Amino acid sequence: EIVMTQSPATLSVSPGERATLSCRASQSVGSNLAWYQHKPGQAPRLLIYGASTRATGIPARFSGSGSGTEFTLTISSLQSEDFVVYYCQQYNNWPPVTFGQGTRLEIK
Amino acid sequence: EVQLLESGGGLVEPGGSLRLSCAASGFTFSGSAMSWVRQAPGKGLEWVSAISDNGVYTYDADSVKGRFTISRENSKNTLYLQMNSLRAEDTAVYYCAKQLGLCSRGTCYFDYWGQGTLVTVSS
Numbered sequence: 001e002i003v004m005t006q007s008p009a010t011l012s013v014s015p016g017e018r019a020t021l022s023c024r025a026s027q028s029v030g031s032n033l034a035w036y037q038h039k040p041g042q043a044p045r046l047l048i049y050g051a052s053t054r055a056t057g058i059p060a061r062f063s064g065s066g067s068g069t070e071f072t073l074t075i076s077s078l079q080s081e082d083f084v085v086y087y088c089q090q091y092n093n094w095p096p097v098t099f100g101q102g103t104r105l106e107i108k
Numbered sequence: 109e110v111q112l113l114e115s116g117g118g119l120v121e122p123g124g125s126l127r128l129s130c131a132a133s134g135f136t137f138s139g140s141a142m143s144w145v146r147q148a149p150g151k152g153l154e155w156v157s158a159i160s161d162n163g164v165y166t167y168d169a170d171s172v173k174g175r176f177t178i179s180r181e182n183s184k185n186t187l188y189l190q191m192n193s194l195r196a197e198d199t200a201v202y203y204c205a206k207q208l209g210l211c212s213r214g215t216c217y218f219d220y221w222g223q224g225t226l227v228t229v230s231s
Contacts, residue, residue: 034217036153043112043203043221044153055219087153091216095167099153 002026002093006086006100012108015078021103023071023088032092035064035073038102039084047086048073075105083107110134110220112204117225124194128225130187130204135220138162138182141207143218144189146200156202157189160210167211172198194229201226 003026013019023033035048046055048064051071061076075082088100116128128144144156157178158167166178177190187204201224209215 032214036218038153041223043223044205044218045221046217046219049208049217089153089217091211091214094211094216095155095158096169097155097211097216099155101152 001096002029002090002098004088004090004098004100006088006103008103009101010104010106012106013078014108015080017078019075019078019082019105021073021075021086021105023066023073023100025069025071025090027093028068029090029092031067032090033064033066033071034089034091035062036087036089037082037084038087039081044087078105080107110206112206112220112222114202114204114222114225117202117227119228119230120194121231122195122229124229125190125192126194126227128189128191128202128204128227130189130222132185132187132204132206135206137180137185141210141216142178142180142187143205143207144178144187145203145205145218145221146198147203147224148197148200151200153203154200158207158211158216159187191227194227196229199227199229 005024031051033051036044038044052064111133113131143158175193179188203224204222205218206220
């Protein structure tokens with residue numbers, strides 16, 4: 001099973017600034033990585049798949065990069081609604097697909 | 109508009125059973141692979157089970173293998189999760205999620221999710 005490790009667990013950033021979230025895989029997953037945004041009490045939302053492709057309707061301030069074992073989600077110019085939890089997920093080796101433990105983005 | 113609506117959660121004693129349902133609409137359910145994903149209190153997301161579009165192929169996480177069964181009824185646009193021999197560690201919000209495609213085709217990520225149903229296993 002591939003272990004996904006996200007860092008940091010909590011990230012404090014001011015609105016309008018840039019946030020950089022990291023995700024590391026215990027072995028290569030190629031570009032088979034997705035990012036999700038999860039607001040409390042709501043359905044998770046797909047942001048990025050294929051490591052860098054934005055899902056339908058996702059604003060351009062969200063971008064993904066990386067391949068192999070190191071991945072990054074960047075959110076430029078943070079808006080108030082962006083301060084929630086983000087998860088990465090690998091789907092290269094399955095079953096199981098596996099998620100990171102999440103990064104909580106909080107207002108500084 | 110794609111909608112996934114879970115139901116069937118609740119409080120159950122250890123060793124008990126529960127069946128979750130997920131009513132799907134707004135897309136071609138019979139052409140879509142589906143999964144259940146859960147989130148225990150204060151924890152991250154954990155994939156539980158997956159099923160192919162025609163229901164022939166199913167996959168389970170080791171943590172639920174032999175206890176949970178995923179199934180679907182395409183005529184009713186409904187996904188199920190039969191949960192038996194429940195344990196305290198199965199306590200979680202259970203989400204129904206639509207897969208972009210088959211895991212075997214490298215598209216095993218989730219483009220739509222429901223809002224979840226809470227399962228609490230406690231005496």
